[in-house]
Amino acid sequence: MLELATYEGRKRVKGSLALALLFTALAGMYTGTFPSIVEGMDPETLDQLTSSYPDAMIEALNLQSLTTIEGYLASQLYTVGWILLAGLYFGYTGAGLIADDVDRGRMDVLLFLPVSRSRLVAEKFASVLVPLVAINVVVPVVVYVASRAIGYPIAALDVVMMHLLSIPYLLCCAAIGLLFSVVVDRASIAQRSVLGALFGLFLLESVVAGTDFGWIGNVAPMHYLDPTAILMHGEYDLVAASVLLVATIALVGASQVWFARKDVA
Structure with missing residues (x-):
């Protein structure tokens, strides 16, 4: 059981370590620069500067407050x-799970294994848990x-919940x-396409937020994860996380059905 997922997961260990180091550096950089920003400018001036940005930028970057460590992070x-x-990275990774083997002519070998196509898709997808x-x-x-x-210092519970609630999103x-x-x-086409789709959804959700067309942004997965609400206000939206999990299950199920009926050249 799960031999394929284990094999694929092992192949992702080195890349996952590199990814963890990259985000560790990013986290250290942003956290470390906060004192120089907040202490180098009057808080009122900083808030005025933030509020002067276009509404779309404020929505896109969650710019509610840069005067607190929670708002800044x-x-x-x-x-x-x-x-x-990170969303783009996991979308890019997901886009290569099946297409890469088909593109390189390795899928025929995998299909000779005593596993169904649905299970193959599910176990391939499970391998993204390693970097996650x-x-x-x-x-x-x-x-x-x-x-x-x-x-x-930032509240430990808020940081933990931020990362737990980001798992369904990723x-x-x-x-x-x-x-x-x-x-x-x-x-390559699948990966470029998903990068464009996710970035487009990010922009769409930012542009329509707070307008009469805000409901359109509900299709974007980033609509269901609000770092500001979690870190600044201690609000944990479990319903939104559930929506993302249901969407994930539906997308994986649709992928299994599509691949099961697909002719692989």
Whole structure:
């Protein structure tokens, strides 16, 4: 059981360590620069500067407040680094899960194994848990320790919940990539397509938020993860996380059905 998932997961260990180191550096950089920003400018001036940005930028970057460590990390590290960059990474990874083997002519070998196509898709998808666990174990520790080291401690529970609630979001991004991976045979096309789709959804959700067309943004997975609400207000939206998990299951199921009926050249 899960031999394929284990094999695929082992192949991702080195990449996961590199990813964890990258986000560790990013977390350390953003946390470490906060004192120089908040102490180098009057808080009122900083808030006025923030409010002068266009509404779309404020929504896109969650720029509610840069005068607190929670608001600063919510907008800089978690909106830019986590929702956007990590989301794109997992979408890109998901888009290569099936298409890469088809593109390189290795899928025929895998289909000779005594596993169904549905199980193959599910176990391939399960391998993304390796980088997912790696970054969500290492980064919150770095953020918490670094915030205490600079004299602006952040609540440990809020940091932990931020990362726990981000897991359904990142899984959903990977599931969107998986769907592209089974629909498109060329890995490069699938990966570019999902990057464009996720970035487009990020922009869409930012542009329509607070307008009469705000309901359109409900289709974007990033709509269901709000770092500012978690870190600044201690609000944990479990319903939104459940929506993302249901969407992930639906996307993986759709990918399994599509691949089961697909002719692999």
